[in-house]
Amino acid sequence: MNAITGHGAAVHIIDCGKTFPDGTQALAPASLDIIAGETLVLLGPSGCGKTTMLRIIAGLETPDAGGRILFDDTDVTAIPIEQRHVGMVFQSYALFPNMTVAENIGYGLKIRGVGKADRAARIAEMVALTNIGGLENRRIDQLSGGQRQRVALARAVAVRPRVLLLDEPLTALDASLRDRLRSELNRLLRSLGITAIYVTHDQAEAMELGDRIVVMRKGAIAQIGTPRDVYFQPQNRFVAEFVGAANIVEGPIAQGRLSLPGGWLALSDAADAAAAVAMIRPETIGLVAEGGASLCGTVESVSFIGDRQRVIVTGAASKPLTIDAPNGINVEIGQRVGLSVASAAVRVLPKED
Amino acid sequence: MAGTARPRRRLCNCYLMPTQCLPATGAPTSAMSHRSFIWICLLPLVLVTVAFFVLPMAQLVAVGADGPRGAGAYLAILTEPRYRATLINTVLLATATTIATLMIATIAGLFLQRHRFPGRAVLIAMLTFPLAFPGVVVGFLIILLAGRQGLIGAITLALAGEKIVFAYSIFGLFLGYLYFSIPRVILTIMAAVQKLDRGLEEAARSLGASPWAVQRDVVLPALVPAFVASGAIAFATAMGAFGTAFTLATNIDVLPMLIYTEFTLAANFAISAALSIGLGVIAWAILALARSMTGGTVAAAG
Numbered sequence: 001m002n003a004i005t006g007h008g009a010a011v012h013i014i015d016c017g018k019t020f021p022d023g024t025q026a027l028a029p030a031s032l033d034i035i036a037g038e039t040l041v042l043l044g045p046s047g048c049g050k051t052t053m054l055r056i057i058a059g060l061e062t063p064d065a066g067g068r069i070l071f072d073d074t075d076v077t078a079i080p081i082e083q084r085h086v087g088m089v090f091q092s093y094a095l096f097p098n099m100t101v102a103e104n105i106g107y108g109l110k111i112r113g114v115g116k117a118d119r120a121a122r123i124a125e126m127v128a129l130t131n132i133g134g135l136e137n138r139r140i141d142q143l144s145g146g147q148r149q150r151v152a153l154a155r156a157v158a159v160r161p162r163v164l165l166l167d168e169p170l171t172a173l174d175a176s177l178r179d180r181l182r183s184e185l186n187r188l189l190r191s192l193g194i195t196a197i198y199v200t201h202d203q204a205e206a207m208e209l210g211d212r213i214v215v216m217r218k219g220a221i222a223q224i225g226t227p228r229d230v231y232f233q234p235q236n237r238f239v240a241e242f243v244g245a246a247n248i249v250e251g252p253i254a255q256g257r258l259s260l261p262g263g264w265l266a267l268s269d270a271a272d273a274a275a276a277v278a279m280i281r282p283e284t285i286g287l288v289a290e291g292g293a294s295l296c297g298t299v300e301s302v303s304f305i306g307d308r309q310r311v312i313v314t315g316a317a318s319k320p321l322t323i324d325a326p327n328g329i330n331v332e333i334g335q336r337v338g339l340s341v342a343s344a345a346v347r348v349l350p351k352e353d
Numbered sequence: 354m355a356g357t358a359r360p361r362r363r364l365c366n367c368y369l370m371p372t373q374c375l376p377a378t379g380a381p382t383s384a385m386s387h388r389s390f391i392w393i394c395l396l397p398l399v400l401v402t403v404a405f406f407v408l409p410m411a412q413l414v415a416v417g418a419d420g421p422r423g424a425g426a427y428l429a430i431l432t433e434p435r436y437r438a439t440l441i442n443t444v445l446l447a448t449a450t451t452i453a454t455l456m457i458a459t460i461a462g463l464f465l466q467r468h469r470f471p472g473r474a475v476l477i478a479m480l481t482f483p484l485a486f487p488g489v490v491v492g493f494l495i496i497l498l499a500g501r502q503g504l505i506g507a508i509t510l511a512l513a514g515e516k517i518v519f520a521y522s523i524f525g526l527f528l529g530y531l532y533f534s535i536p537r538v539i540l541t542i543m544a545a546v547q548k549l550d551r552g553l554e555e556a557a558r559s560l561g562a563s564p565w566a567v568q569r570d571v572v573l574p575a576l577v578p579a580f581v582a583s584g585a586i587a588f589a590t591a592m593g594a595f596g597t598a599f600t601l602a603t604n605i606d607v608l609p610m611l612i613y614t615e616f617t618l619a620a621n622f623a624i625s626a627a628l629s630i631g632l633g634v635i636a637w638a639i640l641a642l643a644r645s646m647t648g649g650t651v652a653a654a655g
Binding site for chain 2: 082159
């Protein structure tokens with residue numbers, strides 16, 4: 001552990017659910033183990049329970065009876081947030097308007113009784129780490145959104161928290177700044193080696209930042225896995241559609257083939273079924289000549305996006321298929337095309353509902 | 354556009370300020386008539402202000418300087434021991450009222466805004482009920498509480514054998530002003546608390562701040578504009594309120610009472626005018642100071 005890194009704790013969430021006084025269940029009892037030093041992303045649409053989960057870990061909400069939170073081997077369920085030694089970054093940043101940038105960053109240290117000289121040294125360290133040199137004596141209302149975000153992060157990390165909790169920290173920023181800060185944040189989290197739990201509804205953020213992603217839906221965990229797992233092997237239709245773009249096709253499976261209105265697709269291994277649901281990512285579908293292709297359709301539209309072109313093909317499946325084709329090939333509306341999909345790229349999903 | 358411009362032109366040409374409606378050479382006609390329309394809208398306010406504010410004030414200033422002491426009447430507020438003592442008394446009373454009101458109303462306002470409990474709406478309605486009372490009624494209530502036949506007197510007589518009566522003193526007046534100011538201040542503070550970002554408190558707690566430290570470092574600093582705004586109004590009210598003082602007793606030494614006695618009993622017009630101006634200047638200066646301290650947010654917050 002060097003001067004900058006905090007002591008990352010492993011976090012164990014055991015049967016933590018949350019029912020609000022009005023009877024609505026924000027979170028069904030869930031268990032989750034977070035490895036020390038990893039960045040875990042809680043991903044899901046609004047109202048999926050991800051923020052509730054974060055607030056339970058933080059100590060801002062208490063789980064329903066039976067739920068427990070452990071930092072390493074210490075049960076912290078009954079410990080209030082001010083004694084849990086966590087760092088928290090809020091969507092609104094929640095910087096103290098009555099304090100300067102330096103006072104904001106040093107507040108946690110001051111509260112903990114760190115002496116003035118040590119405090120100043122740590123503040124300088126944080127200022128350097130988050131690239132906000134020269135802003136130390138500014139007031140919060142004199143900062144841009146990106147600068148506020150950095151100050152909020154510096155303030156949370158300054159106290160060397162055991163767990164860093166980030167609640168949609170980039171959502172309030174505009175798109176280009178968000179992309180830049182995302183990679184900066186990624187580097188920072190890696191270099192700190194801190195245990196971080198990151199809440200977002202943005203799947204691109206989740207992919208880039210997460211060692212593992214927990215996809216949540218309606219107060220329950222839909223899937224836990226690495227970004228690659230979640231993207232290529234979604235366990236259900238919700239995950240497939242929420243993480244990245246997905247074509248969902250339906251048809252019967254027989255002899256390792258999925259029959260569709262426009263032909264069939266080979267599957268790597270699948271049991272026969274009268275009605276199956278499968279997912280195909282747009283970039284895994286290749287456009288080929290019509291002759292000899294097992295699946296054919298008609299080009300309905302072509303949108304040139306720059307690095308690729310998005311082709312919509314009808315007639316192949318019951319719903320139009322979205323295909324991300326290389327930007328160099330020439331396709332025209334109305335053209336008949338063949339579609340080639342590697343068998344491994346067709347992911348058969350379990351039947352739901 | 355033309356349809357709306359025409360009636361305006363007709364209005365201003367026929368009535369109030371015809372010269373302003375004439376288009377200046379080179380200036381667009383519509384812009385000119387628009388500007389004069391705004392002036393005409395301001396006119397009622399200007400007339401009322403001149404007739405009922407500026408002229409009487411000027412007269413008051415003149416009367417103050419017109420007595421046997423001349424302009425020295427103004428100086429007498431500070432040099433004459435009786436006047437000076439009263440002035441200090443009044444300022445002290447107003448200051449004490451403001452501080453006590455702010456303390457009580459802040460605690461109550463924070464609690465009321467942050468907690469939901471049965472009867473909360475009724476309690477808030479009761480707390481703000483005195484808003485409608487004139488000072489006379491407030492004075493009456495204080496007498497019922499701490500007067501010669503009052504509740505406190507009866508209780509202390511039964512318990513300690515001694516009747517405690519303070520309604521007719523400056524402490525009774527203090528209670529009355531407190532009763533008067535608390536509803537106004539509570540409402541302002543509740544509105545300010547509602548606008549507080551809960552994230553600020555959660556951030557402070559996550560950094561290790563105890564509940565007390567959160568109040569000291571985050572909540573109270575954020576409420577300062579509301580304190581200044583509502584405190585200034587409480588102060589001005591306590592400086593100038595007359596009804597309560599008059600109901601409680603005529604011998605409490607506060608400025609409004611002094612003005613009343615000088616004016617009606619001693620017919621000392623010059624001094625009462627000078628005292629009135631002095632009272633106004635002090636209250637106005639406090640409001641101006643409060644406004645400058647918060648960068649002009651007082652009007653908005655109040």
